[in-house]
Amino acid sequence: MNLYQQFIRGSQFWAFVKKEFRHIMRDNRTVLILLGMPIVEIILFGFAITTEVNNSKLAILDPSNDKATLHIVREMEASKYFNVVKIIHSTSEIATVFNRGEVDMVIIFGNDFNEKLNHTGGAQIQLVADATNPNVAVTLNNYASSIILQYQMELMMQQKVPYQIKPEIKLLYNPSMKSSFNFVPGVMGMILMLICAMMTSISIVREKETGTMEVLLVSPMKPLNIIIAKAVPYLVLSFVNLVTILLLSVFVLHVPVAGSIFSLTLVSIIFILVSLCLGLLISTISDTQVAAMLISGMALMMPVMLLSGMMFPVENMPKPLQVISHLIPAKWYIMAVKKIMIEGLPLKYALKEIGVLCLMAVVLIGISLKKFKIRLE
Amino acid sequence: MYAIQVEGLSKNYHSAKSGKYAGLGKPSASPDQVDGVTFDVHQGEIFGIIGPDGAGKTTLFRILTTLLVPDSGTAKVDGYDVVTELKDIRQRVGYMPGKFSLYQDMTVEENLNFFATVFNTTVEENYELVKDIYQQIEPFKTRRAGKLSGGMKQKLALSCALIHKPSVLFLDEPTTGVDPVSRKEFWGMLRKLKEQGITILVSTPYMDEAFLCDRIALIQDGIFLQIDSPQGIIDQFAQTLWAVRSNNMSKLLRDLRAHPAVDTCFAFGDVHHVTLSNDSYTIAELHDYLAQLGHSTIEVHVIKAGIEDCYMQLARRVDPHSNNH
Amino acid sequence: MKIVIQTDGLTKQFGNFTAVDNISFKVQKGEIFGFLGANGAGKTTAMRMLCGLSLPTSGKGMVAGYDIEQEPEKVKRSIGYMSQKFSLYEDLKVWENIRLFAGIYGMKSKDIALKTDALLKQLGFESERDSYVKSLPLGWKQKLAFSVAIFHEPKIVFLDEPTGGVDPATRRQFWELIYEAADRGITVFVTTHYMDEAEYCDRVSIMVDGRIDALDTPKSLKNQFNANNMDEVFHQLARKAQRSDN
Structure with missing residues (x-):
């Protein structure tokens, strides 16, 4: 029952x-x-x-033109975020390409980039982005920084030199920033x-x-x-x-x-x-x-x-x-x-x-x- | 043996909707004293609670079906207390709430089966009881409840409330908004259930349904005006009631009200019902008075009161202003 | 006598289903016209067409002198409407409801103010002027709702089961208001489930399965069907119904 x-x-x-x-x-x-x-x-x-920005137009000003800068430019070109559309030769051209709307970002390398990177550690790189759309500008900056950072890490691994790298978690687990x-x-x-x-x-x-x-x-x-x-x-x-x-x-x-x-x-x-x-x-x-x-x-x-x-x-x-x-x-x-x-x-x-x-x-x-x-x- | 025993029951709450106190019973002069309702229902009886919307009918039903706890008083259903023995009551009563509308998206058959299972039984076990009612809608058993007509929905709802063979059936305004033909049919079904020994407590705002109950309670503003058989209530109508008719009915109403001997005068279909404050007044005198005022084809005769006449008279006695809103 | 409602073969079909089947009738000015029928007989559909809310499938209808198909907006302006389900805004005060509905029908502010006072006095509601409608007893609400429905002096007022659930005394007072309105020349078109109320009407029509099966004064209908009251008349007719639907 x-x-x-x-x-x-x-x-x-x-x-x-x-x-x-x-x-x-x-x-x-x-x-x-x-x-x-x-x-x-x-x-x-x-x-x-999506907050991703793909195929943005990139201009390069590269007075060094050495192993390191070429490597970084190649990486940029290889990523889906950037297309290198113009190589410029002087800082005076920067304003012109932006004004004509030819590019979204310009990467400016310092002099003797590879040399400084390997020895003094003071290699200079400048990222200039069109900030009319701040979100896009920030995103582009992040992409570019991440590619540069990655190159730095590769170097580190090869040379086993502890550098002053500041690892960002977000980039670590989302390297492609998806x-x-x-x-x-x-x-x-x-x-x-x-x-x-x-x-x-x-x-x-x-x-x-x-x-x-x-x-x-x-x-x-x-x-x-x-x-x-x-x-x-x-x-x-x-x-x-x-x-x-x-x-x-x-x-x-x-x-x-x-x-x-x-x-x-x-x-x-x-x-x-x-x-x-x-x-x-x-x-x-x-x-x-x-x-x-x-x-x-x-x-x-x-x-x-x-x-x-x-x-x-x-x-x-x-x-x-x-x-x-x-x-x-x-x-x-x-x-x-x-x-x-x-x-x-x-x-x-x-x-x-x-x-x-x-x-x-x-x-x-x-x-x-x-x-x-x-x-x- | 009583199927329902209620003593001094009250349940008042501050209604957020109307901002007033509503419910069952009425607070009297001293704050902790409440006039509750008291009544008994015999086993196998059809007991009607008759009164307008907002009189407290639904509150009473919800207390008796253990859904609300009363403020004061006691109530027993089938010998079990509605507050302390809630489980026993829930095993043995059937309930059809006023706004009950079944599961619209389930078929007739699925609804019935579902309620049978919820009440720990099967349709087959108690089919005899619902057979008469259910057979009328069985041809549509694969139709969804939402697509049934009002009358058929009502039959299905009654079948669902009956499927576990309850000893007491609570029907809260089962005929509201239903046309007179379906209403009559529904009451026919209730009579048959009574023959099977089921006690039925039913509420309705329609006064003409009073005669279909064995006994009734007239309810207004939370209190019972009177409890008796319909005939008993009518027999107790104290005054002489006259039906008056003339060629101009709306002027007639005004003229009658203006007459000093007239106590109340209401339109009742094609005649006006008149009570007098002074019983020595005669038909002939009234006839002459109206003729003087220019009425023709005047008819006046004494009639027996109906439930509505009684309700209005009782309501007036309790609250003399209630007719003068 | 002036005719204010006239239909000629009015029909409404929903797919294969004929809700209103070729109805023709006339209603005179100041008449109280009872519109009866079982649930699903087609009353609501017919009433919607007469109020200009729904277009007929075929047939013609004139309300207050306007064609219900061609000039529904003018029809709406000449009528009042009240039902048990919706009448007034519960969360507005009594005077606010009057003001609102009078405004909707384009009455002038000054007229509204004057008439509001007169109306509240007539109903004995002066003390409730600033009460919220939700705090009024049901019976008061219904009386107020009716008064608001005829506030702009429409030619016709449509009442859909106006007295459901109301106590008997209030129900009678409600009908007295209807009589007064009719005396003033307002035509009253009313549906109800209370058969005793059918007796209050000047003429009554009874719908069965979308058709009007009977239309006459309550007295002649009772004679015709050999019945004691309208309840019996209704049962004799409605029992023949083939369909019952909501």
Whole structure:
């Protein structure tokens, strides 16, 4: 008898999960948004909204014309970012080529470049960029610096001389400065948050709106089971999306998963849990689907986009915003993903992020359980 | 044995929407004293809660179905307390909330199966009970609930509320917004359920449905005006009621109201219903008064009161200003 | 008598489904015209066409002297509309609602101010002038909504189930307001599920499956169908319905 009852309870739970899947699958728009969104975002961020600048026009002023300068110019020409379009011979020409719009950047080598580089260490190089579009100028400067830096490193390796090189992490792990390295973790954080929190809260609030929640509460089904059953489909969908994003990033954007898949999944599960709890919390404070959507949009999406470091570096923000950014789960998730997926670091290097996420999960589950009511008020 | 026992029940809350207190029961003179509602429903009875929107019907239903905790008073459903024995009640009642609209994107069959599973049973197990109702919509069982007509939706919702063979059925305004033909049909189904021994508590804003209940409670502003059988309520109508008609009905209304002996006068379809403050006044006298004012084809006769007449009279007695808004 | 609504073979089709099937009728100035029918009989669709909100598939309709197909904007300016579902803005004050709707219909500020005072006095609402509509009891709201709908003195007012859920006394007071409006020459076109209200109407039409199956005074309809009240008349007609849809 007990076993039979357990079986019935079990089938009750699964019947509910099945019903949730029906709701999702029968609404073509939802299906399209849920499964299409990651694809669109990855492609948008990967290709359209790129901060990369390709094939910019470069002029060279090279009085040294030695082994080192030729090597650097060759590297510039070889990269996809630069095309050397003009060789100039005096500094007076610089203004002219810029005025005519012939070039985007001029590289000026100092005299006796190779000589100074190898012996005195005071080799001079000047990068002059057209800063009418400051973003482009900065990007070009970065590209050029990175190519020069790389040459310096090669030299170092050959000569085993410890130089005053200041290694920049970003360049180390993203030597080609691909913006997708930054966006893939961001998109992962955003999509998982959106699906788990927004969709879960909307689906719970919808039942409030149609009066079915009242009937379910009056049924023998345990209220907690109702909520868990509602979360299951979105958990599954989140995983589908996670896999989609990873496949797209590896095969379309060529951003490899450098670290362990297991660690990445573990971090994602914790983050999904946090998002589901947020969705549950939103559902307890909103009475209409529109309200749930607005709250998820305003309280979750905007901060994720703006404060998680996905689009703008947190370090450059004013202090108060930096403090607020610590409260955003997506920020920690994105940081952990960057470490594990992009930098390929072992799990222990992301312990801080994981710890913060776990703490958030525990607190949110606690609040959700406390706020969750078995009655209407 | 009572299926529902309610004593001194009240639940008042400050409504954010209207900025006023609403709900069930009414705070009386001293702040911690509340006039709650008290009533019993016999097993196998159809008990109607009749009153306008905002009178507290839904609050009462939600307390009895364990969805709300009352401020004061006690309520038992099938012998179980609505506050402490919530699980037992949730096992044995059926509930159709006022705005209940099923799962629009699931088929008729899927809806019924789903609710059966949620209530720990199967459609086959209790098919006998819902057979009469469900058979009418069975031809459309693969149609999505959202595509059903109002009448069919109502039948499906009732089937879903019945599928676990509840001992008490709570129906909150099941006929609101439904046309008179579908309404009559729905009440026919309720009579059949009663024959199977199910207790039904039903609310409605339509006074004409009172006679389809065994007993009714008239509710206004959170308190019960009267509890009795429909006939009993009508028999207690204290005043003489006259139906008056003439060639100019809207002038007639004004003229009757202006008459000092007239207590109340309301338009009732093609006649006006008039009560007098002074019972010694005669039909002939009223006839003459109206003829003097230029009315022709005057008809006056004594009639039996309906539930609406009773409701208006009782409401006036409780709140003398309620008719003068 | 002047005719203010006239339809001739008015039809509305949605794909294969004929929601309104070739209806023809006339309504006179100052008449209270009851528009009855079961759920899904086509009342709402017909009413939308008459209000200039939906174009007929075929047939003609004149409302307040304007063609509903050619001059829907002029039709809209000459009518008032009120329904149970939407009537007034709950988060605006009483006077703000009046001001708003009067303004929408192009009334002058001075006229509005004068008339607002008169209206509030007539309804006995002077003390509620600055109350939010949401704080009024349902019955008051409905009465106010009706008064606002006829505030700009439209030729015709359309009422879609105006008294749903209202207590019996308020329902009667509501009908008294309708009588007054009709006495002033405003034509009232009303739908209702309360069959006793059908008796208040000068004439009643009953729609079944998109057609008008009966149209007459309540008295003649009762005679014709050998019935005691309008409820019986309605049942005899509506029972024949083949379809019921929302």
